[in-house]
Amino acid sequence: MNFNINFFKYRFIAFVLSALLIGLSAFLFLTKNLNLGIDFKGGIMIEAKFSDVPDLALLRDKIDNLQIGNSEIQEFGDSNTILFRLEKIDDGNITQEQIIQKLKNELDEDTDYRRVEFVGPKVGKELKSIAIKAVLFSLIAMFIYIWFRFSGWQFGLGALVALFHDVLSTMGFFSLTQIEFNLASIAAILTIAGYSINDTVVVFDRIRENLVKTDRELKELLNLSINQTLSRTLMTSITTLLALLALFIFGGEVVKGFVSAMMWGVLIGTYSSIFIASPLILFFGFKKVEEKS
């Protein structure tokens, strides 16, 4: 396919759209917040598979009667499988082992406990700070790499803004869908960042090549570069989405949240490298002379 789309005609529409997207993400983030998993919040999570479909209302009553703090009960994957999330943990009076045992005593004996996870408040806090560090460091590392490789801070900044755009809107995606935000979500965000920057680099690379090769006006040159790489950008997005789709449908309940975030990330990453990163180079006042000197 040979594309000749004037992307720059749409750059203001894209900027407005992205601004709205970021605004909406921030709004969702502030109002609905993230559905933090026990990785960061601390607490107990139990995935139990029952031999018969359990009565959720009855289960809820049973758990409430135990007086082990706030709890959440939901179906997980199929109607036989229930996910319990308990807020309360070791407070000196009762240990988490006792809480787990209490809950287990209420359920049928042949219940299959597929997952039992417990994260103490101390570890939750540590994991939170580790997650923030990991995301920030990777953004900074990518910014520095691009700046260095493309000898122009406009490139680095363009890529960085696109990255923030992707990360923030992915957080918005997590708020909107209320998919549990856990350690796997951080992995998803970092992979999205890697994927998005990968796309951006391919376009930037072509820009760099064209800067030496052709004598076109910068705006036209940027547009040409995006068009030349568009077919590859779309191809890779499609194959990646195909693989993700297979994971989403067949990969099981545990990775579903991770995979859906990744799918969103591939879409938004592709969009941002076309509509955000490259036009921003122009916006930041990159001049052709700079490159040639």
Add this chain to the structure above:
Amino acid sequence: MLKINKWNVFFVLAVCVTAIYYIIPNIYGKSEVTALPKFLSQKQVNLGLDLQGGSHLLLEVDTKSVLKEKSEDLVDDIRKSLRKSKIKYSNLGSKITGAVVTISDSEKITIAKNNIKENIEQGITIEESKNKLNLFFSDQYIIETRANTVEQSIEVVRKRVDESGTKEPSIQRQGEERIVVQLPGIKNPERVKALIGRTAKLNFHMLDPTTVELAEQRGKLPPGTFKALNSDPTAYEKQFVVKKRVLLTGERLKNAAATVDAQTGRYVVAFEFDKKGAKKFAKITTDNTYQRLAILLDNKVISAPQIREPITGGQGNISGNFSPETANDLAVLLRAGSLPAPIKVLEERTVGPSLGIDSIEAGKKALAIGFVLVIVFMILRYKAFGIVADFAIIFNIILLISMLSAIEATLTMPGIAGIVLTVGMAVDANVLVFERIKEEIRSGRSILNSIDLGYKFAIKTILDANFTTLIAALLLYNYGSGPIKGFAVTLSIGILTSMFTALILTKLIVTFWVLRLKPNKLYI
């Protein structure tokens, strides 16, 4: 000019042989692999706890409590040495790491200091200011104490886990005072957790003849006694009045085992003291015949039998209200010894065997279907070149698994997701090359020239683009834990292998093909 590079052929063949060498052991089961001939690799991909089922526990040793105990011991030592040398003192007390005392006669402060110094451990510094003596643990002492406490705790935890019959457990220190315990394939994590978490300090006291009711009527306990709960809350006697003095501790035990008492038919824990302990036990039972002994485990009374006759053989039974399991657990705890400090479970991740099996099945299915989808799509889009790219994908997966085996990596569910994702993303390098070749052909170059330029131009982009993904993967590896690390590993290796397959393997195939068949038109 496009030509076949002999070194590249050699390199590809070498990689193929290495890949096959490392992938073979994965066909066999864990036990079969050790029976393979010595010249073959025996390294396999390990399954993570989330795939094979099992428990991951993060424990924290409360080393502060040991320092607190040591501070209290220090107070005792000071008291003893001052009494011995008949020096009057006041305000003797412990601090978080050390002790403080005021010497009443300030002229005797130097003698007091010297006397105390003789009776305390090295590494404790004494400072004097006016008539006050300030004793504190040196940093070195604190570091060593904490390290020793954690080391001892690991030893005890290891013994307990080994005794509980868990296969291939892994117990490692993490950071300063944490222990990571991994128990693959464990069936009853609650029981093992309960075993690990018990301090299991066994103390022998005498029971005071005063009953709890009587003490409550009087409004106070007899001097030198304390109230202790019965470890069995369903028992008739809920609390006991126990004499404070510790007569004997579990440290003197030589052996312990769960057995059935021949007379009552109930489960008991039979124990045996070492020589010194047996002697002491004989004296205790002789001096206190017809009185009641109190056996305390972690400050709760597990048994309070009446001493019917002196026991001189150093053997005895603890008869609580035991089930076969609880009797066995207690025996395990007594054999492994007590923890030097309390242990707390900070984090637990347990996956049941059924979820592990389901996850493996789901992972296989997703990989197969993702693979087929991508392969078909590539052929639809790039025709003959699509087949070349598909060959690269297959080779890529083989290479990825063989590298995972070579480093004996741990495969987790997110790791499988990483492999599936690699199938989708690994074609990127080939796509970059193919698109470039198409472009060059469109601009009117010859087939050979287009292919040559296609690879030449794409290589720079591929390196740049993949490097950034590698940055993300490496940071993820550095900061991630358990399953997430598995994802980072497969993702980074997938990137590396995809570069190899795209830049060297498919180039070789494509070159060979066009040089041999000399097509006038490329179906790409």
